[in-house]
Structure formats: C-alpha cells, structure tokens
Amino acid sequence: MQIVDGRIARIGHDLAVQDDQVIDGTGLTAAPGFIDVHVHFREPGFTRKETIKTGSQAAAHGGYTTVVAMPNLDPVPDNINDLKQLLDKNRTDGVVHIEQFAPMTKALTTTDLVDFTALKQLGALGFSNDGKGVQDAQTMLQAMQDAAKVNAPIAAHIEDESLVNHGVINAGPTATKLGLPGISNESESSQLARDLQLAASTGVHYHACHISTRQSVELIRHAKAAGVNVTAEVSPHHLLLDDSMILRDDPMFKMNPPLRSPEDRNALIIGLLDGTLDMIATDHAPHTQAEKSGSMATAAFGIVGLETAFSLLHTHLVVPGIMPLTTLIDKMSGNPARAFHLNAGELSVGQVADITLLDLNKQTTIDPTTWYSKGTNSPFIGQTVTGMVHTTIVAGHIAYQTED
C-alpha cells in the first residue's frame, strides 16, 4: 500500500518504493482504522480523569483512528461558544480524528432543547445526552424532530430513572448475594420501546447506546424489520462479561448500564452476529482511582475500554470461532463509518489513510502501566490476550507504534 499526502494512493504487491518512509508489515494484518462512536474524554471539566490528549492517545494505542466524544462535560457544550472551543481543542490536541456529539438539552438534564441547527452547522456530528436518559417523552419527541430537520442522528442513553431504584448492579442473584440494590432490565427496555415509537414517527436516525438486555435486542430487531431508522451499539464489556462473574463488591465491575445476566449477554452476541446490533463501541469512561475504590454502592459508574477492546474481542470472539475476524473489523470500523456517514472505514484507493496494523498472534497481558489513558479502571487487568494493535496510522501519520 502506498500513501501519498495522507491518502491511499495505490494498493498492491511490489509497489516501487521511492518513498521516504517504509512501514514493514510482514506478519501483520491491515485493517481500516477502528472507529469508536462512544468515548468520554472528560475535557473540559474533569481533566483529572482524562484529557483530549491522553484520551486520543489511548484511542491510537487501541487501533482507533476516529472517535466520537460525548458531551457530559463541564461546561456542557450546549451553546455555540462552548461547543466551538471544544471542537477547536479536539482538533489541536487530538492525535486521532475526534468527532463530537452536542447535547440535546441544556445542561443534559433540563427539558430546554439546544439550537440543533446552529450546533450542527458548527460541526457537531449528532446529539446525545449520554450519561442521562431523557425522562420526558415530549422532550425526546421534539429533540428527534429537530435532529431530523437538520439530518443529524440522536445517540440515546436509555434509562428510565423511575425504574432504577438507586441500583448499582444488575437486579438478580448477584445483587441479592452482595446485598446491593439492583437495576432492572426494564429500566432500559421500556424507554427504548418509547423511543422506537417516537423514532418511527419522526424518521430521525436513532442510535441506541450501550445496549445491555435481551429485551432491547428483541425490540431493535423488530424495529429494524419494520423499517425504523435505528442503529445500535454494544460495548466489549457487555459482550464479554455478565453479572455471574462479579464475585465480590468490586467497583471495577460497576458501569451503566450494568453487566446483565448470562442470558442477556448471550442475546447480545447473537444480536451482534445477526446484525441487530450494528457496531461495537467502548463507552471509554475513565475515572480516578479514588472514584473507583471502596464499595460499588458509592463508586462511579464506568470503565475504560479503548486500549483493550481489540485484544479482548479478538481473544474471546474470534479465536474460539464465535465471530470471523472480518466481522469483528466491520463492527469496529466499516459499520460505524456507514451508520454515521464518516469518510472512513475502508481501505481503498483515494481514501484517507486511516489504517490499523494488527499482530494477531502476539500474546500480552493487560497491563495499565502500558496505557496512555489516565484511567486504570478496568475489570480486565491481568488477563492474557491474543492479538494486539501494532501500528495505528491516522491520515498517513503514525499515531501509535508498538516498541517491539
């Protein structure tokens, strides 16, 4: 493959080499750069957890060349000035392409809608109140109408707070055993059912964030069959972990939505394989060590994911034969690109040279001392995995390269 001016110029064997830089890909597999449509970079407001620089370096380390960042920041970028500053900072500090969701409502929690036209024009990729579900149906309906008008997607964090019951893990035998309050599946699926009805009537592109329950998979399957303009993501942790694996009160296993039952996890894998769930997104949610210590009752929700996603998914889905490598790469690159109309996700002549080189046989141990993220909150630390990201090329420039 030959790259000229940041774009793929030629693909083939024995390309004449007059270039000033050669990357030896012997033994490596080239994939289109990964795309994560759900990350939290915490800047501005929470830079003790992460910054745009460290978050984007973590993305490059994980093989991601494009990410879409969530707006649960301080200040919330719900106006032209704050969004403009954020977009500028994403551009100057990011070592990968950073797209940005703007919020749907002021401050994420009010029912005052943002100016969808102005924020879209400024460069928001779409709109999301991630971190908070939209509790009020009328607000969601209006947000969908406004988003549809400007041809922008809505990415929904789906959570009916009246059904959450102050829960911190999935409602089920583990919650009972540990004496912790549980979150029901219906807190997600009942709001999703509402949203799919509203999406059908507005025609908006409705993207369901971090789907975690079997009921949600079923609802999305039906909505797609009925022609609703819906896409959905699932996180690596909901695919690879369930609440039966939570053996003690450990905040590394606390995230929103929570790890569900083994049956739910199985439905997510089937839904991913049959196309009901379009893509994998990490929901990279860094927190400080203090925020992730003590009991699950009080710790923060969320885990990091950018630097471990490929290795974990390759080890647990591709190596055992559950999912072909090409499908995994589609779920991590081509599908998110198509869903969000990103000019990325394929390796072809003329495309921007966003390329990830994979060393599929390499065994490593998941070790946060090798990470760029400020967050070390992960339940996967210490696991041995097969397959790792070797080199990440963003618009023709090396954004990450392994040392060995």
Ligand SMILES: NC(=O)N[C@@H](CC(=O)O)C(=O)O
């Ligand atoms: N997923 C989480 O557990 N936490 C996210 C918020 C979110 O994605 O809902 C965060 O911002 O920390």
Ligand SMILES: [Zn+2]
């Ligand atoms: Zn969320």
Ligand SMILES: [Zn+2]
């Ligand atoms: Zn999130």
